Amino acid sequence: MGKKKRQQDADAASNAAEMGGNSYHIPVMLKETIEALNIHPDGVYVDCTFGGGGHSRAILSQLGPKGKLIAFDQDADAAANLPADSRILFVPENFRYMHRFLRLHGAxxxxxxxxxxxxxxxxxxxxxxxxxxxxDAELDMRMDQRQPKTGATIINEYNAAALQNMFSMYGEVTNARTLAAAIVQERSKRPLQTIQDLLTVLEPLAKGNPNRYYAQVFQAIRIEVNEELAVLKEWLEQLPLVLKPGGRVAVITFHSLEDRLVKLFLRDGTFSREADPIYGHSSASPFELMSKKPIEASAEEVKMNDRSRSARLRVAALKEGAK
Incomplete structure (x- = not known):
């Protein structure tokens, strides 16, 4: 390893440590998120996406001896990051089951x-x-590797219409129909099992910046594999059932599809805002927004962690009497 590479790795590790994370994952908008949760020392909190544990450790640092944290993560790799702290309960499941497990554990x-x-x-x-x-690797993309459906499953088994719909809806790919047809044609010759197999199909079809095009395609497949938007909707609908009146929810999103769902539900209590014929738009949201606009990462954080560039933090509190 060269001196320059070692220095880059050291800088990355230093930045991660400063931001409460590790090489596994640097938590985005850590300070803003902890402030938004308005943590009470004896409170009960839920980290639905434990990952590297950066946000969880910051929450624990604000809790007293009687405080409690329940952390969810469906990725088995995340369990290795658990701190030795009796106040944390780890649930190795998808956060779509949040209400079920909080009830099970009396939380x-x-x-x-x-x-x-x-x-x-x-x-x-x-x-x-x-x-x-x-x-180059197998087209996996599963966050929970216990699940049977992989990226290769989708690419090799979905029909052209389903592929087109996926690329259009989840990746906003402009030539989704052409791409779907190309995949169906290529897989008729051989299965598309690896990343390189898929890139061979994508390369001649890339529009504009190839990396952006590839990112859109991979995002679409990943969302489909992990049912990310369906999971998000299920989880949002559970929030009024699990929060105390005045309890806070903080959600960090990274693309417009996620952010739109979060924005609509927290603002309107629904995923489709219908207009009242007399009074116009009416909101029956059980939440009070802490700010109308999402919080974004500072220029300093973006410089340290480029992945924070697209992050948006939305915060709301459950209204009194809202269930």
Whole structure:
């Protein structure tokens, strides 16, 4: 390893430590998120996306001896990051089951809930997981590797219409129909099992910046594999059932599809805002927004962690009497 590379690694590790994280995942907007949760020392909090544990450790640092943290993560790799702290309970499951497990463990209601959506740095950077087109590996993309459906399953088994719909809806790919047809044609010759197999199809079809095009395609497949938007909707609908009145929810999103769902539900209490014929738009949201606009990472944080550039933090509190 050269001197320059060692220095880059050291700088990255130093930045991660300063931001409460580790090489597994640097938590985004750590200070802003902890402030938004308005943590009470004796409160009960939920970290729905434990990952590298950066947000969880920051929450624990604000809790007293009677405080409690329940952390969810469906990725088995995340369990290795658990701190030796009796105040944390780790649930190795998808956070779509939040209400079920909080009830099972007698933890309802809670004072605050955090979700840092999307893919962890570890998942992107671990070549074998198949999340990034920077490497060649099996087309996996599963956050929960207990699940049977992989990226290769989708690419090789979905029909052209389903592929087109996926690329259009989840990746906003402009030539989704052409891409779907090309995949169906290529897989008729041989199965498309690896990242390089897929890139061979994508390369002649890339529009504009190839890396941006690849990112859109990979995002679409990843969302489909992990049912990310369906999971997000299920989870949002559970929030009024688990939060105490005045309890806070903080959600960090990384793309417009996620952010729109979060924005609509926290603002309107629904995912489709319908207009009243007399009074116009009416809101029946059980939440009070802490700010109308999302919080964004500072210029300093973006410089230290480029993945924070697209992050948006939305915060709301459950209204009194709202269930």
């Amino acid at each position: 309802l209601p809670v004072d605050g809930v955090l979700a840092d959506l999307g893919v962890s740095s570890h998942q992107f950077d671990e070549a074998s997981r198949g999340f990034s087109f920077r490497f």
